[in-house]
Structure formats: C-alpha cells, structure tokens
Amino acid sequence: MDPIKETIERMHQDPGLPSNNPTTAFWQEPAHPTLKDIQSPVLPTSVDVAIIGSGITGCSVANTLLSGNEDLKVIMLEARTATSGATGRNGGHIKEMPFYEYSELAEQHGKEAAQRLIRFRLSHLYALMSFAKQLGQEAVTNSEIRIVETVDAVFDEAQWQHIKALLRNFLDDFPEEVGKWHAYEKEEAIAGYGIPTAVGVITGLAGALWPYRLITEALEGLLSSHKQRFSLETHTPVLSISTEGSESFQYQVITNRGTIRARHVVHCTNGYVGHLLPNLRGTIFPMRGQMTVQNPGQSFPTNGARQSWGFVYKRGFDYMTQSAVSNDIYLGGGFANGENKGLDDLGVSSDEQLSLLALAHLNGLLPTLYGPENWGLDAAHQPRVKAAWSGIMGFSSDGMPWVGKLPDELSGRHAHPGGSEWIAAAFCGEGMVHCWQSGRALGEMILGNESAIAEWFPRLLYPTVERLQRARVEDFIARTI
Ligand SMILES: Cc1cc2nc3c(=O)[nH]c(=O)nc-3n(C[C@H](O)[C@H](O)[C@H](O)COP(=O)(O)OP(=O)(O)OC[C@H]3O[C@@H](n4cnc5c(N)ncnc54)[C@H](O)[C@@H]3O)c2cc1C
CATH class of the missing domain: 3.50.50.60 (FAD/NAD(P)-binding domain)
Incomplete structure (x- = not known):
C-alpha cells in the first residue's frame, strides 16, 4: 500500500x-x-x-x-x-522560536491573531518559572527549571538565508523583541558556540526543566x-x-x-x-516521538545551566538540553530520519516501541555535528546513550x-x-x-x-x-x- x-x-x-x-x-x-x-x-x-x-x-x-x-x-x-x-x-525544553512560524501565521490569520498566538507562547517561559517559584524553592531545585540562552544551529545555506529573512520580518512586527534574538554567521558561530558544521546560529531565550x-x-x-x-x-x-x-x-x-x-x-x-x-x-x-539521555563527550563543555540547543536541517530538526546537575544530555527528535521520512511515526499511539532509525540518528548525531575537537572521545566504559524511550504527542x-x-x-x-x-x-x-x-x-x-x-x-x-x-x-x- x-x-x-x-x-x-x-x-x-x-x-x-x-x-x-x-x-x-x-x-x-x-x-x-x-x-x-x-x-x-x-x-x-x-x-x-x-x-x-x-x-x-x-x-x-x-x-x-x-x-x-x-x-x-x-x-x-x-x-x-x-x-x-x-x-x-x-524533552523538557520550554522553547518558542517565534520567527519560524510568525510570517505564515500572519499570512493565514492576519497579523493581530498571529501576534496574539506568538505572545501567548512566549508567555509560558515566565508563567512556568513563576509557578515553580510559587511552589517553593524545593520545586525549583528538584525540577531544575531555569532560563537559558537557546542556540539554534542551522546546517543548510538556503535554509539559513530563509530563517534570517523570517527573523527580520518577525522583529519588524515585534519591536519589544529586538535585542533578544541574534543571528551569527558561520565564523562567529564556530567561535562562539563550537559547532563547526553549522552555517549559522540564531540565539534567543528559552527554558529547560524536568517536567x-x-x-x-x-x-x-x-x-x-x-x-x-x-x-x-x-x-x-x-x-x-x-x-x-x-x-x-x-x-x-x-x-x-x-x-x-x-x-x-x-x-x-x-x-x-x-x-x-x-x-x-x-x-x-497521535504521533510517536523519540528521546534519549546521553553522556557528554569528554571535550563537550558543561553549559547546561545557561544554554540549550536546536539543530535545524534542510528537513527536520532535533532539540537538546543538558542537566546543570548531572551534565547528562537530553537529546530528542530524529523524526525526519524515521521510516518513510517519519511517516511511520504518524498516527502511532503506542509508546511501547522505540523508533529505531530515529534512535540511530540521535546516537550518532553529536560527535558528527561537534567534531572530534569539540565532542572528543566518549567517556571510557560508558555507553553514549544511557537511556532511550518514546512518547506520544497530540498533533492537529x-x-x-x-x-x-x-x-x-x-x-x-x-x-x-x-x-x-x-x-x-x-x-x-x-x-x-x-x-x-x-x-x-x-x-x-x-x-x-x-x-x-x-x-x-x-x-x-x-x-x-x-x-x-x-x-x-x-x-x-x-x-x-
Ligand atoms: C518524546 C517527546 C518529546 C517532547 N519534547 C518536548 C519539548 O522538549 N518541549 C515541548 O514543548 N514539548 C515537548 N513534547 C510535547 C509535550 O510533552 C506535550 O505537548 C505535553 O506534555 C502534553 O501535555 P498534556 O498534559 O496535554 O498530555 P500528556 O502529558 O500526554 O497527558 C495526557 C494523559 O492522559 C492520559 N490518558 C489518555 N487517555 C486516557 C483515558 N481514556 N482515560 C484516562 N487517562 C487517559 C494519559 O495516560 C496521559 O497521562 C514532547 C513530547 C514527546 C512525546
């Protein structure tokens, strides 16, 4: 069929x-x-x-x-x-990259409706931080909730040019966001964020937690x-x-x-x-998603308290946070690499199985993107992937x-x-x-x-x-x- x-x-x-x-x-x-x-x-x-x-x-x-x-x-x-x-x-990532969808939403629903939706999404970072604080210091500590600089590395030149145009369009209509989002070209991206395979990097604010x-x-x-x-x-x-x-x-x-x-x-x-x-x-x-916890490579910096990451390809993306307590890396995604371009995960309501090809992609990803200098060797006698599981999301x-x-x-x-x-x-x-x-x-x-x-x-x-x-x-x- x-x-x-x-x-x-x-x-x-x-x-x-x-x-x-x-x-x-x-x-x-x-x-x-x-x-x-x-x-x-x-x-x-x-x-x-x-x-x-x-x-x-x-x-x-x-x-x-x-x-x-x-x-x-x-x-x-x-x-x-x-x-x-x-x-x-x-993935525990509280992350809205508002420019990716703003232009299309504005075209479909008008600027006012699109801006309301984007502001609604952006409000979550502060709403969740403030709710955790309301629960008390123990909840903040245990859930590891934190605000971070998020770093989206882009790996395709045409995609990079397109994303920069989306960012400009977004900032034109959201003057209050100017100064919060930055685009860095390749050399700056390598020097500042250590991802040699990226063609550019966009940074902004996000959050991470143990939901x-x-x-x-x-x-x-x-x-x-x-x-x-x-x-x-x-x-x-x-x-x-x-x-x-x-x-x-x-x-x-x-x-x-x-x-x-x-x-x-x-x-x-x-x-x-x-x-x-x-x-x-x-x-x-329903749609099945794939998550892993990984040991960082020996040269990978321990930046989880202040950074989180996204990896954006010609087709598809992956997302990553790092625990500021254990240094464990939480890497999820791989959808586009699944069977039949990910189609086989769509409509799946059971989290009993892993998505094998997505897992294979996530397993090999980080040493490939960061390279030997910035990832280094895996820690001796430690598996790179400590745990992998799937989960069911609701899409419309x-x-x-x-x-x-x-x-x-x-x-x-x-x-x-x-x-x-x-x-x-x-x-x-x-x-x-x-x-x-x-x-x-x-x-x-x-x-x-x-x-x-x-x-x-x-x-x-x-x-x-x-x-x-x-x-x-x-x-x-x-x-x-
Ligand atoms: C692998 C993966 C990675 C993700 N990463 C991120 C991320 O990094 N950032 C992000 O923003 N979002 C992420 N998401 C999405 C996010 O987790 C969900 O959107 C969010 O948790 C949905 O919460 P919910 O309470 O609506 O649903 P759920 O947390 O799914 O809760 C629904 C509950 O309903 C119960 N239930 C279902 N049917 C019945 C029934 N008939 N009777 C009784 N109980 C029932 C289920 O058992 C479940 O506990 C990810 C999701 C997955 C699966």
Missing part, C-alpha cells in the same frame, strides 16, 4: 487507551513515591468536574479550578501511573491543600462517556472502576483525544492546539445548559509553550470567567465546527514531509 495512504488511514483510527507496557522514561525514574499509583479506596459517585489526564494540562486546569472556586469538587482520572504520558516523557518532577510536585500540593474536594485516580482509564445522567450531573464517566456522574468533563488526553471524541479523529491524532491537522468548550457537533453528545465537555489538546510537540496557559484559560472558561482571559487568550485555538471542516490531514502531511 502507498505509505501516505496507509499513514492517513492510521491518523483517522481510534488511538485507543494508553499502553500498559510503555518504554521506560528516564524522567520517571524514580517515580513519585506517593503519587505514582494513588487511588481513593472508592470512586466518588458525583463530582462537579472530571478531568481526564494527569499531564501538565490537566494539572493546570485543576490548579485554576481549585483556586478559583472553593466549592468545586474535582476528580482527575489517569489511565496509567501519574503523569506518565508526554509530560513525563518529553515530571514539576508536575507531580504541583499535583501533590493540590492534593494536600484540597483533600476533601480533589482526588487523583491513577490506573483508572475512562472507557466511555454518556449523557444519560440527571440534568445537573448530566455526564456518566465510565471507568474500569465504576461510573462517576459529572457536571463537566475535561479532555486533557492529548494524543488520545480521539478515543473518547470520535468526531475529532483525523483532526487530532491545522497545526494548532484545540482549547475551549466543545460544541455538540464535535463532542458527538448533546450538552444541557448546566455543564459541558471541554478540551485542551493537540499541542503539536510544543507543549511546554502551550499547555500551562491553555489549561489556565480553560479553567477560567469552566468557571465562567471569560473576561479573565479576554486580553491574552488566542481565539484561534477555540474548537469550532468551521475549524473542524477546514482541517485536512493531507495538508498536515504536505507540510510535514
């Missing part, structure tokens, strides 16, 4: 439930001691809000709801162990501050949803441990959204997250006025610059505080029937390969 047709078919399939036998993610070792398998002895019979998914998005929604209304009873349902999805398996630790610590705090009205139920997959409840608690959320009645249901299941929302299959779909055909109240046509169920289904998903591989503020905005929408988000939430992200009709998987594939 034609690989594109096969991929499109897979992207429309039911993603099912998260696998019970995922690859082991380095970030989740050791697992949070009290949260990993947490469950109440019995499920409550009714709640105001049932949040499905215990990643960063679900956590952000819960945080806003619980602090915004002290009477709400909230439950978080998680199919596997706590925070074991993409949030516990990602599993930040989010499990945040959930632990919410559980202890709101004991009577918030619970996290791990190993409790939601199997289906029906609207056969009473008018005030209209949703029946059916799990492997029983049924809960809820006024509102919030879908924070990212790549798995299509399982409970069949009308969104093919519009939001139109390349943007879907955040807001679900109309009946999208949920496939009729909602009475007293409650609704809500979604925050499809962060398109860039959750650290989308999820927290999306979850916060969704929480405010559920609380009825639309005015609290009017100034900053990008209206482009609302889930609408028009958006569903416009979104085409074929366009996504054409943009991707």
